[in-house]
Amino acid sequence: MDFLGLRIEMFENIWSYRELFIRGIWVTLGLTAVGYVGGFILGLIVGMGKLSKRKWIYYPAKYYVDFFRGTPLLVQILLIHTALIPSMFGHSLGFFVSGSLALMLNSAAYNAEIIRAGIQSLDKGQMEAARSLGMPHNTAMKLIILPQAFRRMIPPLGNELIALLKDSSLVTVIAAGDLLYAGKVVAGAYSRFWEPYLTVAILYLLLTFICGKLINYIENRFSNSYVPSPRKSLKRFAVGGRTR
Amino acid sequence: MIKVRNLHKSFGQLDVLRGIDYDIKEKEVICVIGPSGSGKSTFLRCINLLEEITAGEVFIDGVKINDPKTDINDIRREVGMVFQQFNLFPHMRVIDNITISPIKIRKMSQQDAESLARQLLEKVGLSDKANAYPEQLSGGQMQRVAIARALAMKPKVMLFDEPTSALDPEMVKEVLDVMKQLAMEGMTMVVVTHEMGFAKEMGDRVLFLDQGLLVEEGTPDDIFSNPKHERTKAFFSKIL
Ligand SMILES: Nc1ncnc2c1ncn2[C@@H]1O[C@H](COP(=O)(O)OP(=O)(O)OP(=O)(O)O)[C@@H](O)[C@H]1O
Ligand SMILES: [Mg+2]
Numbered sequence: 001m002d003f004l005g006l007r008i009e010m011f012e013n014i015w016s017y018r019e020l021f022i023r024g025i026w027v028t029l030g031l032t033a034v035g036y037v038g039g040f041i042l043g044l045i046v047g048m049g050k051l052s053k054r055k056w057i058y059y060p061a062k063y064y065v066d067f068f069r070g071t072p073l074l075v076q077i078l079l080i081h082t083a084l085i086p087s088m089f090g091h092s093l094g095f096f097v098s099g100s101l102a103l104m105l106n107s108a109a110y111n112a113e114i115i116r117a118g119i120q121s122l123d124k125g126q127m128e129a130a131r132s133l134g135m136p137h138n139t140a141m142k143l144i145i146l147p148q149a150f151r152r153m154i155p156p157l158g159n160e161l162i163a164l165l166k167d168s169s170l171v172t173v174i175a176a177g178d179l180l181y182a183g184k185v186v187a188g189a190y191s192r193f194w195e196p197y198l199t200v201a202i203l204y205l206l207l208t209f210i211c212g213k214l215i216n217y218i219e220n221r222f223s224n225s226y227v228p229s230p231r232k233s234l235k236r237f238a239v240g241g242r243t244r
Numbered sequence: 245m246i247k248v249r250n251l252h253k254s255f256g257q258l259d260v261l262r263g264i265d266y267d268i269k270e271k272e273v274i275c276v277i278g279p280s281g282s283g284k285s286t287f288l289r290c291i292n293l294l295e296e297i298t299a300g301e302v303f304i305d306g307v308k309i310n311d312p313k314t315d316i317n318d319i320r321r322e323v324g325m326v327f328q329q330f331n332l333f334p335h336m337r338v339i340d341n342i343t344i345s346p347i348k349i350r351k352m353s354q355q356d357a358e359s360l361a362r363q364l365l366e367k368v369g370l371s372d373k374a375n376a377y378p379e380q381l382s383g384g385q386m387q388r389v390a391i392a393r394a395l396a397m398k399p400k401v402m403l404f405d406e407p408t409s410a411l412d413p414e415m416v417k418e419v420l421d422v423m424k425q426l427a428m429e430g431m432t433m434v435v436v437t438h439e440m441g442f443a444k445e446m447g448d449r450v451l452f453l454d455q456g457l458l459v460e461e462g463t464p465d466d467i468f469s470n471p472k473h474e475r476t477k478a479f480f481s482k483i484l
Contacts, residue, residue, distance in 0.1 A: 128294055129331035129390075133345040133397055134321035143344060147335050226335050227377045 010195040017186050024182035025203060031096065031168045031178060035103025036161055042104065043111025048141075050116045061112065068109030074170050077102040081174045095176035102171070107164050114160065118153040119145055151222050158215035162208050169204070179203055245270045245305060245432060246291065246401065252299035253286050253456075260286045262456040263300070268401075268434065273427045275443035275464075276436045278453035279479060284436040287453065288403045291434065292323040305400065321349060324394030324402040328409050330386040332378040332393070338365070339374040342393045350397065357396070364392035368422050384415030388422055401432040408439060440483070444468055452476045 014021075049061030068076065081098035092098070122145060130140035169180040183200035187193050246268040253261040260283045268274055276284050289295040291302060297310040309319045333341050342364060343357035352360070365371050368388035378386055387407055394402060404423065408416045420442050427433055427446050437443060443450050443464055450467040452460045452475075460473045471477050 123329075123331070125327060125329050125331040126333065129325075129327060129333070132292055132294065132320055132323070132325035133393070134317050134349045135345060136317050139348060143348065144333055148333075151335075225377075225379060227380060 004194070006194045006198075007192070010190065010192050011199070013190060014186055014195060014199050017182065020177075020182040020185060021179065021199070021203065023177060024179035025207070027096070027177050027181075028165070028168050028179040028207070031100050031103055031171060031176070032161070032165045034100040035107055035168065036164055038100070038104035039107030039111050039160075039164070040157070042108035044115055046108055046112035047115030047119070050112060051119060065109045065112050068106050069113075073102065073106050073167055074173065076106055077170055077174060080105075095171060095174050098174060099168070099171035099176045099178075103164060103168055106167070107160060110160055110163075111157065114153050114156045115149070118149040118156075121152055122148055154215075154219055154222055158212075158219065161215065162211050165208055165211060166204065179207075246434075247303040248291075248300070249302070250300040251287070251290060251297065251302060253283070253290055253295055254298045260456050261290070261298075264453075264456075264458050266451065266458060266461070268432065270432055271430045272448045273433045273435065273446050274449050274451060275447035276434065276451045276453060277438070277440070277443060277467075277479075278451075278459075282453045283456045284453050285405050288325075288405050288434060288436055291401075291403060292320050292325055294325075317349075321397055322400045324397060324399035326387070326390050326394055326402065326404045326407050328406040330378075330383070330390045330410070332386055332390055334378050336377075337374070338370070338376050338378065338381070338389050341378070341389060342396045345393075346396050360396060361392070364395050365389075367395075367425070368392045369418070382415060383411045384418045387411065387415075387419045391419075391422055391426075395426075401434065402426065404433065404435040404437070406436050406438065408437070438483075440468070452479065454479070 046061045046064055049057045050065065052058045052061070077099065080102045081092065081095070085093055085098055085101075126144055126148065127140055130144040131137070135143070168178060171178055172180040172184060175181065180200055183196040186196040190196075246266075248264055248266045248268075251261050251264040252259070264287060276287065278284050286295055290297050291304075291309075293309060293316050302309050304319060304322065307314060307319070309316075332338075333344070336344065339358060339361050342361035343352075343354070346352040346357040346360060347354060362371065362374065365374055368391055370385060370388055370392070373381060373385060373389070378389070381389065391402075391407075407423070408419050411419065416439070420439065423433070423435070423442070424446055435442070435447075445464075447464045449461060450464050451458055452467060452471075452473070454475045460467060460471065460476045467476065468480070471480060
């Protein structure tokens with residue numbers, strides 16, 4: 001069978017490589033998860049830094065964001081894997097360390113902007129009310145501002161997760177055994193490109209689809225109202241309000 | 245109790261307060277009136293340092309609040325503030341809105357804070373709303389919760405910035421009634437208001453501010469029936 005040069009029987013060969021693809025999926029998910037969680041925590045720190053009135057905090061945070069948003073992720077990955085880590089440790093620490101570090105540093109820059117915008121979008125009356133009750137700035141941030149800001153950050157942070165999942169395919173250049181890399185191996189072995197890369201594309205689509213569903217679910221739980229209803233008792237994700 | 249000396253406040257080029265002197269005694273209810281943009285809110289916000297003071301001095305119980313050595317947070321704990329827009333914390337139940345600062349700042353136990361909150365809710369007539377969220381309340385109810393929240397810190401003085409201006413007319417009275425009750429209990433209050441009825445009835449002194457200056461001050465009778473200054477007269481002729 002032949003359709004647009006596509007050979008169905010080629011998929012049987014791909015099937016025999018299924019373990020490579022499954023491993024690739026796990027690597028992709030692992031890189032994304034580590035990069036995302038690390039990027040969130042670092043993004044929180046950098047985002048708060050960008051809100052600081054102190055210049056020695058603000059400028060490092062600003063330059064950090066400018067650098068990581070202003071240079072290609074592919075370049076960052078190569079810099080970290082081939083230059084930064086070897087020069088710090090004398091040898092490579094493997095693709096997973098370099099890859100997840102690059103993804104983390106990169107997504108932190110985007111998350112920082114999301115977090116900054118989320119905090120700034122709150123009515124300044126909230127901070128004033130908290131301060132007028134005698135709360136120090138950091139206490140007010142932690143108890144009053146961040147719980148509300150996180151809720152507004154959920155949609156953009158969700159987009160960031162999907163973007164990161166897709167961008168993680170760039171680590172293929174450092175021979176990381178991710179999903180795209182599995183496709184590349186099969187493509188090389190058979191000198192066939194349609195079927196392996198189409199398989200990879202469909203698997204990415206599946207992953208982003210599942211992520212999208214998860215994000216929608218979380219968004220719906222936290223949209224509009226703070227009043228907990230039975231529908232809203234997802235404690236693990238509770239960022240605002242008290243769930244009892 | 246509160247001493248204001250030659251208080252100046254500028255936002256960049258704009259001089260909003262241009263030298264205000266005034267003394268507020270304990271248990272006095274001071275009503276501040278004046279045209280829009282005259283600096284009433286700014287005056288109030290300088291008293292709890294929500295605005296940085298450009299020049300001059302403010303003392304509360306003898307402590308200079310705009311001294312770099314003074315801890316702003318200590319001052320603010322003694323000064324309650326009620327905002328035009330209520331500014332309740334929407335992610336917390338009413339009772340948590342009230343208990344959060346006694347617990348976190350005054351280190352009160354959860355139990356003591358809750359019983360205090362329930363007393364205060366009863367005082368403002370909202371005992372049944374302890375577990376509600378702010379979005380489930382009407383404007384008047386929100387403002388009464390905001391008053392209870394400020395009172396929970398047991399402040400020495402309460403500042404009100406147009407507490408009824410964002411309310412539908414039928415809710416104004418319930419908030420003013422709570423404020424009257426507070427005044428009668430001897431709370432020191434500074435109230436920026438457009439409610440001339442409240443100022444006449446409850447004010448010990450009325451301050452008329454215009455263009456950043458304290459133009460005229462006196463008892464409600466003096467100010468409302470017998471204004472001396474042209475600008476005060478002009479203001480009343482516009483609003484009455
Ligand atoms: N943060 C700020 N930055 C710049 N200008 C400000 C700021 N806050 C207030 N102003 C200006 O200061 C002046 C006085 O403001 P203020 O809010 O104290 O007036 P007000 O008497 O309370 O008026 P209103 O009755 O409208 O509330 C206004 O011209 C206002 O535009
Ligand atoms: Mg005002």
